[in-house]
Amino acid sequence: MKRPILISLMLLAILPLSSCKKFLEEQSQTDIIPRTASALNELLIGSAYRSTSLQDFMCFMDDDIVHNAYTPETRVRFGAYTWQPETAILPEQLAGARTWGIMYPMIMTCNMILEYTPKVTGTTTEIENVEGQAYLLRAYYYFMLVNYYGKPYTDRLSDPEQDLGVPLMLSGSLSLEGKPRNTVAEVYRQILSDLDKGIALMERSGTNNNLYRISHIAGYLLASRVNLYMGNWQKAVDAATNVLNRKSTLMDLPAWGSVNQNTKPVVDLRNPETIWGHGSPYEVILRTNEEKNYRLSDELLALFETGDLRRTIYISNASSIKYPGLIYSDKVGHTFRVSEALLNRAEAYAQLNKTGQAASAQLALNDLNTLRKKRFSGASYQDLGSTGADDLLQKCADERRRELFNEESHRWFDLRRSGMPAIRHIFHENNGQTLTYILQERDPAYLLQIPQSVLDNNPKLIPNPAPAVRSGQ
Incomplete structure (x- = not known):
């Protein structure tokens, strides 16, 4: 079967026929070929970004x-x-x-876009912007897949060069038949390669995409997360710093005012620290009576200190209110936020401190305290201190748990x-x-x-x- 036929069949399986006709040129009854950067952009929107529930x-x-x-x-x-x-x-x-069955078709769409960007017409900026998004999305989807189905990269009792991850599909072919699992290390190397390419293309294109679209800043944040999970501490610091040099605004909870889950949700494009919003709110909002009978654990609730405004702005009746209680078409299920960049960098600094870089301990505390100043009432806030390397790492872990629970x-x-x-x-x-x-x-x-x-x-x-x-x- 020729590649154009594969593309045609996959697009028809993923997209409504009317959508295909709108931006794809028909070559024959079986071959549909994208001709312009605009066509690839619409394919990206329709099939590489998800709106369905995934992390069920x-x-x-x-x-x-x-x-x-x-x-x-x-x-x-x-x-x-x-x-x-x-x-x-x-x-x-x-x-x-649903994860496997949803992510691989989106990866295939990214692959097809990458195959066709050298062949379409359009400005260099348009082509590089679409190509960069495809690389970054593919990196993100493989990162999620390998962390669901493979062992942790830094697992002390195993070897990422031997542990099985997920199959790497890097072409637009529809079939996974006969494709074995790549190792965890192989998948991570591909993720890093895609991140490097995607970030460079997005920065070079200079296009300011809206928050529904992945950007070079989101790419740097994902790179900080990936390198943190790999134990590449300095690279995690560098990537998080690249985020914060470009966007450093944090939610100011002392100035938050009255809490309204629907008009001021934390996980939302209107949050000033949002870098990228994606996914469906249906996978995280409790809708049924069964779901409502689950609550946040006492262990988590006990972590919030006196004066920590997250205890009321993020939580009500022991349930998360980070998301709107009502579903609207313009809501998202997940966001990349500036707070994670600070947390990733703080943990990486704390790990560098444990390896003997003593000056990194204060840098870790500085990042934690920068976040906490925007999370506590003024009268209650006190800077964190540390009693040693392990204590500092525990403080980083506790702060991640307080800030990022019920997200991604x-x-x-x-x-x-x-x-x-x-x-x-x-x-x-x-x-x-x-x-x-x-x-x-x-x-x-x-x-x-x-x-x-x-x-x-x-x-x-x-x-x-x-x-x-x-x-x-």
């Missing part, structure tokens, strides 16, 4: 969420909350059940890269009984299962070890 149920797996009480609803979230294998629940009730799987990823500790979840049954479900230290469930339907279609994919069916105690 992921927040129910970490230690920031607990079951509050019995509710006579279907137990859709039960499987994720108790870390059950696919054999014990319906496949669509797995955490991340941050807490789940932080647990994975900090040793995959044991977690206990309490579940309330209808007879008043409470059962305890345990995720053991380094449990197989710290890696998501590749869907069985995907494994059936590709015998070269080695599955992750399946966790055992869990019974409450």
Whole structure:
């Protein structure tokens, strides 16, 4: 089959036919070829950026969420909350059940755009802007995939050069059939390469995209996150500094005024520290009675100190109010925010301090305190200090948890890269009984299962070890 036919079939599978006709030139009944940078831009918007739910149920797996009480609803979230294998629940009730099937088509779209940018007409600025976005989006999707399905890069008991990650697909081909998993290290190398190319193209194009579009600043923030996860401390510092040199505005919670979840949500394009907004709010907003019977854990709530305004502006009735309570078409599910750049850099500085760079300790504290000054009431604020390298790293971890809970799987990823500790979840049954479900230290469930339907279609994919069916105690 010729490549143009592959492109045609994939586009028709992803996009409405009317949308295809609007920006693609028909060459024959089977071949549809993009001819202009504008056509590629519309393809990017329609098929490489997502508006569907993706990270389904992921927040129910970490230690920031607990079951509050019995509710006579279907137990859709039960499987994720108790870390059950696919054999014990319906496949669509797995955490991340939709992730593989949604991210790979978006990656294929990015691949097609990258293949066609040398062939289309348009200004250099237009072409480089679209090409840069495609590289950055592909980097982001592979970063999420490898952190869902592969072991942490810095896992002390394994080797990223040997650990299985996800298949790297770098062409516009539709088929994953016969493609084995690349190693974690190979996937990370591709992510870094895509980030370097995407950032350079976006900066050179000089186009100021709106916040719905990924930008070179978002690329630098992702680079700081990637290098932090890899243990490249100085590179994480440098990338975060590149973010802060370009955008450093923080939410000013002391001047926030009255809390209104719908008009002033934290995760929103109107937040002054937002760098990029993406995804669907449906995957994070509690909509059903079952979902509303989960709340933030006492452990998380206890981390908020006196005077920390996040305790009321981010939280109400032990539930997150970072997102609007009502769904509107212009809302997003996730954002890259300036606060993460400070947190990434603080942790990287703290790690450099632990390696012997003593001056980095104060730099880490400076970043933490810069954030905290915008999070506490003036009368209550006090600068953080540190009693040693391990204490400083714990302060960084606690601040990440306070700031980033219920966002973009941050807490789940932080647990994975900090040793995959044991977690206990309490579940309330209808007879008043409470059962305890345990995720053991380094449990197989710290890696998501590749869907069985995907494994059936590709015998070269080695599955992750399946966790055992869990019974409450």
